[in-house]
Amino acid sequence: MGKIGIPQTNSDHKHMTLSLPSTPQLRGLAFQVAQSSSLLEGQLHPISQKSITHLLRIANGYYSLRIAKRDPQVGHQRHVELQEAVEQEVYYTQTSVTSPDFLQSLYRRMYEHDLAKPTDLLKESTDSLIRLHEAYAPEKHHGETKLLAAAASHYWLMRIPPFSHDNGHVVRLFSDAFLHQIPVSGYGLWIVNRGFALHKADYFEALKEDSSLNGERFCELFLKTSLTQIRFMDQLLQVNQLLERLKQYVAFRQQKTVPRAERLKPEALYLLQEALLQGQFPRGDASRITGFPERTARNLLRELVQEGLLISNTPKGPVRLGFTIQTARHWLPELFPDTI
Numbered sequence: 001m002g003k004i005g006i007p008q009t010n011s012d013h014k015h016m017t018l019s020l021p022s023t024p025q026l027r028g029l030a031f032q033v034a035q036s037s038s039l040l041e042g043q044l045h046p047i048s049q050k051s052i053t054h055l056l057r058i059a060n061g062y063y064s065l066r067i068a069k070r071d072p073q074v075g076h077q078r079h080v081e082l083q084e085a086v087e088q089e090v091y092y093t094q095t096s097v098t099s100p101d102f103l104q105s106l107y108r109r110m111y112e113h114d115l116a117k118p119t120d121l122l123k124e125s126t127d128s129l130i131r132l133h134e135a136y137a138p139e140k141h142h143g144e145t146k147l148l149a150a151a152a153s154h155y156w157l158m159r160i161p162p163f164s165h166d167n168g169h170v171v172r173l174f175s176d177a178f179l180h181q182i183p184v185s186g187y188g189l190w191i192v193n194r195g196f197a198l199h200k201a202d203y204f205e206a207l208k209e210d211s212s213l214n215g216e217r218f219c220e221l222f223l224k225t226s227l228t229q230i231r232f233m234d235q236l237l238q239v240n241q242l243l244e245r246l247k248q249y250v251a252f253r254q255q256k257t258v259p260r261a262e263r264l265k266p267e268a269l270y271l272l273q274e275a276l277l278q279g280q281f282p283r284g285d286a287s288r289i290t291g292f293p294e295r296t297a298r299n300l301l302r303e304l305v306q307e308g309l310l311i312s313n314t315p316k317g318p319v320r321l322g323f324t325i326q327t328a329r330h331w332l333p334e335l336f337p338d339t340i
Contacts, residue, residue: 001324016128016131016156016159016211016213018131018132018134018135018136018152018156019135019214020135020136020141020145020148020149020152021148021152021215021216021219021275022145022148022216023216025220026148026216026219026220026223027144027145027148028224029042029220029227030144030145030148030223031223032146032223032227032228033147033184033223033226033230034184034185035142036185036227036230036231036234037184037185037187037189037190037226037230038185038186039186039234040186040189040190040230040233040234040237041169041185041186041189043096043234043237043238043239044237044239044242044276045137045276045277045278045279046209046279047279047280047320048276048279048320048321049189051320051321051322051323052189052237052323052332053188053189054323054324055082055323055324055328055332055335056188056189056190056191056335057080057084058076058178058247058325059191059193059194059335059336060079060080060083060191060193060194061075061076061077061079061083061116062076062167062336063191063193063196063197064079064168064172064173064197065169066197067077067167067168067169067172067193067197067200067203068166068167068168068169068195069167069189070169078110079110079169079173082106082109082110082173083173085109086106086173086176086177086180087177087180088327090177090180090182096133096137096138096139096181097138097174097177097178097181098129098132098133098136098137098138098178099129099133099137099154100125100126100130100133101190103129103132103157103163103174104122104125104126104129106170106173106174106177107122107162107163107170108122109155110169110170110173111166112184117162117165117166121161121162121165122162124161125160125161125162125163127223128160129160130159132153132156132157135149135152135153135156136149136150136152136153136156137149138150138178139181140179141202143229146182147182147184147223147226148219150175150178150179150182150222151215151218151219151222151223152214152215152219153174153175153178154171154172154174154218154222155207155215155218155219155222156177156211157171157174158171158207159211165340166206169248172193172196175192176191176193179192186230189233189237190226190229190230190232190233191229192222192225192226192229192239194229194232194335195228195229196225197228199225202221203221203225206218206220206221236335239276239277242276242331243273243276243277245331245332245333246269246272246273246331247269248274248330249272249330249331250264250266250268250272250328252268252330253268254266257310258330261307264303265300267290267291267292267300268300268303268304268309269290270289271286271289271290271301271310272304272309272310272321273305274289275310275319275320275321276321279320280318280319280320281318281319283298283301283312283316283317283318283319284299286300286301301319304319305319308322308326308327309321309322309323309327310322
């Protein structure tokens, strides 16, 4: 058996019979996921949306490592860097995420500095990966069946060594790439790994389902978990609620109830709200936005930048909201656990 108890040996995967589970219930769930995800796009300014997407890469790595029972503080930076590189690869090239070359490369890149990982098994996996590609390549499916292929390929890849040897960390990164390649409109503003981590026992139990049932139970879990996470993020990204949380945050800072943080001027709220609604704004607009004289406005802006509440690509460039793990506790509550 693999580490999570999935029935397999080093040779079982060579005899897998792969097909696409496509019951009316699964198709209906897949349609709901695609439709609900698409509604997430457009709620926020694209620049604010992009910042949140980057934060969700961090969350994605954190939760995947947590599922794998590895220290998220140690491995998350590598995960985020590789996930971003893979997204660019999927976007700019014709690479199929189910191809053996891509999957074997993904595993090598994840563990290129980890000599304990069994990369020697990659060559033995080629035949099984070819059959996985033939059954589930996203370009071979249409409409909601692409999402079914994403779920089913996750289930089957977890049965192929060495992908079955790290509690699915590389497989979850693969599924992220698959959803980007489909592409699922709005994906990146939600992540399925958070749901898997919160209900880890259900995730592993569904993966253990007898392969003769073709992974239907896992596919249902994958889609229902996706739908739950989309609805969770939909609530977090409602503009009026985000504006209210920014207001509450500045009020907490005035009351000095935020640990290790100094009091903020109430006018800081105007700068944070402007950044949310407009995506970014020129530094020279701080006086207009706050109503302060130029020097006072510059000092307040500098304070927000130094804290990372507002960020910029250059020292004099426009500023945008700094969505970080620290600010997420207040601005996007429950995205991360309080203990992180």
